Amino acid sequence: MTYTVVHDAGEVVTGPADGDRTLDTLTDAAVVIEDGTVSEVGPSDEITADYPPENADTAVDADGNCVLPGFVDSHTHALFAGDRSDEFEAKLSGKSYQDILADGGGILRTVRNVREATDMELAEGLRARLDVMLEHGTTTAEVKSGYGLDTETELRMLSVIDRVDETHPVDLVPTFMGAHAVPEDVTSEAYTESVLTEQLPAVADQGIAQFCDVFCEADVFSVEQSRRILEAGREHSLTPKIHADEFTRLGGSQLAADLSAASADHLLQSTPEDAARLVDSGVTPVFLPGTAFGLDGEYPALEPFRERETLPAVATDFNPNCYAPTLGFAATLACVGIGMTPAEAILSITERGAAAIESSDGSGTVRPGAPGDLVVLDAPSYRHLPYKYDVDLVETVLKNGSVIRS
Numbered sequence: 085m086t087y088t089v090v091h092d093a094g095e096v097v098t099g100p101a102d103g104d105r106t107l108d109t110l111t112d113a114a115v116v117i118e119d120g121t122v123s124e125v126g127p128s129d130e131i132t133a134d135y136p137p138e139n140a141d142t143a144v145d146a147d148g149n150c151v152l153p154g155f156v157d158s159h160t161h162a163l164f165a166g167d168r169s170d171e172f173e174a175k176l177s178g179k180s181y182q183d184i185l186a187d188g189g190g191i192l193r194t195v196r197n198v199r200e201a202t203d204m205e206l207a208e209g210l211r212a213r214l215d216v217m218l219e220h221g222t223t224t225a226e227v228k229s230g231y232g233l234d235t236e237t238e239l240r241m242l243s244v245i246d247r248v249d250e251t252h253p254v255d256l257v258p259t260f261m262g263a264h265a266v267p268e269d270v271t272s273e274a275y276t277e278s279v280l281t282e283q284l285p286a287v288a289d290q291g292i293a294q295f296c297d298v299f300c301e302a303d304v305f306s307v308e309q310s311r312r313i314l315e316a317g318r319e320h321s322l323t324p325k326i327h328a329d330e331f332t333r334l335g336g337s338q339l340a341a342d343l344s345a346a347s348a349d350h351l352l353q354s355t356p357e358d359a360a361r362l363v364d365s366g367v368t369p370v371f372l373p374g375t376a377f378g379l380d381g382e383y384p385a386l387e388p389f390r391e392r393e394t395l396p397a398v399a400t401d402f403n404p405n406c407y408a409p410t411l412g413f414a415a416t417l418a419c420v421g422i423g424m425t426p427a428e429a430i431l432s433i434t435e436r437g438a439a440a441i442e443s444s445d446g447s448g449t450v451r452p453g454a455p456g457d458l459v460v461l462d463a464p465s466y467r468h469l470p471y472k473y474d475v476d477l478v479e480t481v482l483k484n485g486s487v488i489r490s
């Protein structure tokens with residue numbers, strides 16, 4: 085019998101508590117992983133009697149520390165090239181994100197850098213960023229295209245994501261986001277047509293992308309254009325996601341509800357009515373507090389979702405405008421900026437993250453049948469993760485039962 089055992093944990097967070105948005109935890113517990121999947125979770129003394137650490141393939145002594153599910157980052161733009169640090173400075177001196185984009189900077193600048201980069205350079209950059217994410221506990225991450233804005237480069241981005249996924253321990257979920265910005269010298273309408281008639285069919289033929297996402301925003305893609313793209317995406321078996329109500333309440337979250345999208349992300353300007361429609365339609369709301377922190381510190385409203393007993397996912401939105409790759413920091417911002425409890429923040433980066441990418445394999449939980457993706461903190465309780473926000477608390481990461489970081 086071959087197995088991995090993580091024993092003598094002071095606390096194991098197994099997932100959401102039944103019927104409520106708090107955490108289920110076990111104290112003095114152990115976890116067994118067989119064939120990459122969690123097979124047992126229970127009292128450490130009982131588990132180690134049946135699965136002795138000395139006979140294990142891999143044994144991890146958690147030494148009284150906290151074991152969490154591997155973190156699930158449901159929204160990233162982690163595949164990019166170039167350097168936009170000067171835009172951080174420009175924003176500090178009063179330039180807005182939209183001004184920078186309108187001047188050909190922002191996303192459009194990253195598009196130029198990505199088009200010029202080789203596949204090898206793109207893959208190396210993505211791998212290096214995933215290494216950092218993994219070191220900080222992320223074991224599954226969604227990654228969007230959207231810095232190509234032409235068929236060739238969008239396909240290239242998706243194939244780099246696919247190739248890196250095969251060789252990097254972090255599991256990647258690829259999203260096609262040809263409608264991320266409108267390229268220079270073309271109208272939004274003409275570009276929408278090219279997404280519909282050229283990019284989407286090619287992306288569907290390529291067969292890598294799982295989701296289709298649109299930046300539904302004033303001066304980018306209208307609600308009507310977003311609807312056409314997401315509906316066409318669905319016809320090509322791509323599940324809709326949407327960047328909604330970030331700077332303006334254009335109606336993106338209502339569109340997400342109409343389409344029963346997998347998720348609606350950002351939601352800075354959404355109203356309680358929008359929240360109600362999202363919840364009623366089963367759309368997972370996704371908050372991106374790292375982006376809010378770097379813009380003007382205005383956070384999305386949690387209360388309308390709490391009132392409806394729905395906890396949003398929290399993701400990093402890791403991109404050149406939000407250089408914040410760790411979900412631990414996102415969890416801190418979820419507490420301090422958004423007002424989540426530490427327990428909610430942990431759920432928002434684990435089980436809720438998995439919901440936002442429609443994962444059904446138990447990712448984001450530590451329960452029998454779930455993937456053997458675990459994080460061992462250098463701390464006795466999950467509360468320390470959002471609390472110690474400038475400390476690297478992740479001591480060990482296991483992916484499918486193998487120790488990847490220790």
Ligand code: NIG
Binds near residue numbers: 299375401
């Ligand atoms: O989610 N808002 C649009 N897209 C990204 C930013 C991408 C970029 O600025 O490069 C976001 O914040």
Ligand code: FE
Binds near residue numbers: 159160161327401
């Ligand atoms: Fe984004």
